[in-house]
Amino acid sequence: MKLENWMLSKNLNEILNQDYDLIKPITAEFVTTLNCNFSCTQCAYKPAKENNSVWKKTSKKSNIQMTEEVMELSLERLAEGGVKNILITGGGEPLITPVTLKTMAKANELNLTHALYTNGFLLTKRITEEIISLDPLFTRISIYGGNQRTMNQYTQTKSMKSFDSLIEKIDNIAKVKKEANSSMNLGLSYLVHPITANSVLEFAHRIRELTNIDNINYIRFTPAVDYFGGQQHSKELMNDVFEVVNGIIKPLFEDINTEIKPYMHRVNDLHGGKNYKQCRASGWFAEVAPSGKMYLCCEKHFLPEYEIGDLTLNTLDEIWSGEQRREVIQRVNNQCLSDCPTLCKPHELNKIFAQLENLPDGRKLVLQTIRQNQIKTEYCPGKLNDFQS
Numbered sequence: 001m002k003l004e005n006w007m008l009s010k011n012l013n014e015i016l017n018q019d020y021d022l023i024k025p026i027t028a029e030f031v032t033t034l035n036c037n038f039s040c041t042q043c044a045y046k047p048a049k050e051n052n053s054v055w056k057k058t059s060k061k062s063n064i065q066m067t068e069e070v071m072e073l074s075l076e077r078l079a080e081g082g083v084k085n086i087l088i089t090g091g092g093e094p095l096i097t098p099v100t101l102k103t104m105a106k107a108n109e110l111n112l113t114h115a116l117y118t119n120g121f122l123l124t125k126r127i128t129e130e131i132i133s134l135d136p137l138f139t140r141i142s143i144y145g146g147n148q149r150t151m152n153q154y155t156q157t158k159s160m161k162s163f164d165s166l167i168e169k170i171d172n173i174a175k176v177k178k179e180a181n182s183s184m185n186l187g188l189s190y191l192v193h194p195i196t197a198n199s200v201l202e203f204a205h206r207i208r209e210l211t212n213i214d215n216i217n218y219i220r221f222t223p224a225v226d227y228f229g230g231q232q233h234s235k236e237l238m239n240d241v242f243e244v245v246n247g248i249i250k251p252l253f254e255d256i257n258t259e260i261k262p263y264m265h266r267v268n269d270l271h272g273g274k275n276y277k278q279c280r281a282s283g284w285f286a287e288v289a290p291s292g293k294m295y296l297c298c299e300k301h302f303l304p305e306y307e308i309g310d311l312t313l314n315t316l317d318e319i320w321s322g323e324q325r326r327e328v329i330q331r332v333n334n335q336c337l338s339d340c341p342t343l344c345k346p347h348e349l350n351k352i353f354a355q356l357e358n359l360p361d362g363r364k365l366v367l368q369t370i371r372q373n374q375i376k377t378e379y380c381p382g383k384l385n386d387f388q389s
Contacts, residue, residue: 011023011024011026011283011284015353015356018357020278020280020281020283020353021283021326021329022283023280023281023283023284024081024082024283024320025078025081025082025083025283025284025285025286025316025320026083026084026085026284026285027083027084027085027086027087027284027285027286028078028083028085028086028087028285028286028287028288029087029089029285029286029287029288029298029345030074030075030086030087030088030089030103030288031066031089031090031091031287031288031289031290031301032065032066032071032088032090032091032094032097032099032100032103032290033064033065033066033090033091033092033093033094033096033097033099033100033290034048034049034052034054034059034064034065034090034091034092034290034302035054035058035059035064035065035091035092035093035096035097036049036054036058036090036091036092036093036096037093037096037119037121037122037157038093038119038144038155038156038157039055039056039155039156039157040144040154040155040156041153041154041155041156041193041195042193042224042225042226044225044227044299045090045091045092045301045302047228047303048091048301048302048303049092051302052064052302054092058092058096062290062291063289063290063291064290065096065097065099065290066097066099066103066290066291066292067099068099068102070290070291070292070311070312071099071102071103071106072106073292073311073312074288074292074311074312075103075106075107075110075112076110077311077315077316078112078286078288078311078316079110079111079112080315080316081286081315081316081317081320082316083112083286083316084112084113085112085113085114085115085137086103086107086112086113086114086115087114087115087116087117088100088103088104088114088115088116088117089116089117089298090117091289091290091301093118093119093121093122094116094117094118095118095122095123095127096122100116101127101130101131101134104116104131104134104136105134108134108135113137114134114136114137115136115137115138115139115140116131116136116138116139116140117140117142118139118140118141118142119141119142119144120141120142120143120166120169120170120173121162121165121166121169123141123169123172123173125172128169128172128173128176129176131173132173132176132177132180132182132184133180135182135183135184136184137184137185138184138185138186138187138217139173139184139185139186139187140186140187140188140189141170141173141186141187141188141189142189142191143166143188143189143190143191143203144191144193144196145163145195145196145199145203146190146196146199146200146201146202146203146204146206147163147199147202147203148160148161148162148163148164149199150195150196150198150199151163151166151196153195154191154193154195154196167206167207167210170188170207170210170216171210171211171212172212173186174186174210174212174213174214174215174216175211175212175215177212177215178212178214178215185217185218186215186216186217187216187217187218187219187220188207188216188218188219188220189219189220189222190203190219190220190221190222191222191223191224192221192222192223192224192238192241192242193223193224193233194233194234194237197237197240197241200221200241200244200245200249201244201248201249204219204248204249204252204253205252207219207258208252208253213256213258214256214257214258216258217257217258217259218258218259218260218261219253219258219259219260219261220261220262220263221241221242221245221249221260221261221262221263222263222266223238223263223266223267223270225266225270225341225342225343226341227299227341228341229339232270232271232342235267235270235271238267239267242262242264242267245260245262246262266343269342269343269347270342270343273342274337274342274347274350275351275354276337276350276351276353276354277333277337278333278337279297279329279332279333279337279340279346279350280346280349280350280353280354281346281349281350281352281353282296282297282329282332282346283320284346284349285297285298285345285346286316287300287301288311289301289302291310291312292310292311292312293307293309293310293311294307294308294309294310294311294319295307295308296308296325296328296329296332297340297344297345297346298344298345299340299341299344299345300340305328305331306328307324307328308322308324308325308328309322309324309325
C-alpha cells in the first residue's frame with residue numbers, strides 16, 4: 001500500500017502543521033432524501049426520521065426531500081470550495097427522488113466525480129440504463145439478508161417477491177454495464193447482523209449463479225453498527241460469519257473477477273475502541289442534508305447540535321471558517337468523542353492522524369515515514385476510498 005499519492009494532497013500542510021480544523025473536504029456525502037422504502041431494524045437515521053415523522057411514511061417537505069434548486073446551488077458551492085467527489089446517499093433511498101439522477105447529471109456538468117449508494121429495489125430498466133449513461137465512478141448496492149425471510153425481517157417489509165426481484169435487478173445492472181462497456185465499478189455490500197448472519201452463504205450462492213457475475217467487481221461483508229451508544233453485536237457471531245466468508249465464500253469466487261472483501265477490521269475496532277481522543281479528520285468529508293444544511297459527520301446528520309452551516313446561505317469556505325463549525329468541533333473534542341460511535345466516517349483517517357501525532361517532531365520525518373509506508377491502517381488510498389468508509 002502506498003500512502004504518498006493520497007497524503008500528498010491539498011491538505012498536506014494542514015496535516016503536517018496539525019491544523020486539523022483547516023482540512024478542506026475532498027468528498028461530499030450528498031443526502032437527497034430522508035424518505036425510504038424500508039424501515040431497517042438498525043437504521044442509522046431512525047431518530048432523525050422519527051423526529052421528522054418519516055419513519056413509517058414518506059414526505060415531500062423540502063427539508064426531507066431535496067429540491068432541484070437546492071441541489072444545483074449546493075453542488076455549485078461545493079465545487080467552488082474545492083470538493084472533487086460527490087457521494088449520493090441516504091438518509092433514505094436516493095432513487096425515491098428524481099433529484100438523484102439530476103444530481104449525477106449536474107455533477108458531470110461541474111466535472112465532479114460522483115457515485116451512488118442504493119438498496120437496489122428501485123432499479124427499473126429505465127433508471128438502470130440512465131445511471132450507466134451518467135457514468136458514475138461506482139454504484140454500490142446494500143444487501144440486508146440472504147433470502148426473502150431474513151430480508152423482510154431486517155427491513156421490516158412484507159413483500160413476498162422482493163428478494164428475487166432484487167437478485168434480478170443486480171444481474172440486470174451488471175448486464176447493462178457490460179453492454180455499455182461501462183467502466184463503472186459495481187459492488188454489493190452485505191450487512192452482517194444477527195438477523196442476516198445465517199443467510200450469508202445462501203446469498204453468496206445466489207450471486208455466484210448470476211449470468212452476469214463477471215461484471216460485479218466486489219462483494220463486501222461489513223458488520224452492523226449501533227450508532228446510538230448501545231451494545232455492539234457479539235464479536236463471536238461476527239467472527240463466525242467472517243470465518244464462513246473467508247473459508248467458504250472466497251473460494252466460491254476464486255475463478256472469476258468478483259473480489260470478496262471481508263471488513264474484519266471493523267469488527268476489531270467496534271470492540272477495541274478508539275486509539276484517539278480528538279476528531280481530527282471530520283473536515284475531510286462534507287455532509288449535506290436535503291435542505292442544504294451541513295453537519296459535522298454523516299452519523300450526526302439532522303441533529304441540530306451538530307449543524308455547522310447552510311449551503312443555501314453561505315459558501316463552503318464561509319461555513320468551514322465559521323464560528324458555528326468551530327463551536328461544534330470544540331464541543332465534540334471537549335467531550336472526548338463520548339457521544340460519537342466507534343465507526344464513523346472519519347474513523348480510519350483519525351487513526352492515521354493519531355499515529356502521525358505520536359511521531360517525533362519534524363515535517364521531513366513525517367513525510368519520510370509516510371513515504372516509507374510505516375503508517376499502519378486499513379484505509380487503502382485510492383479513488384474508491386476517497387468515497388467509501
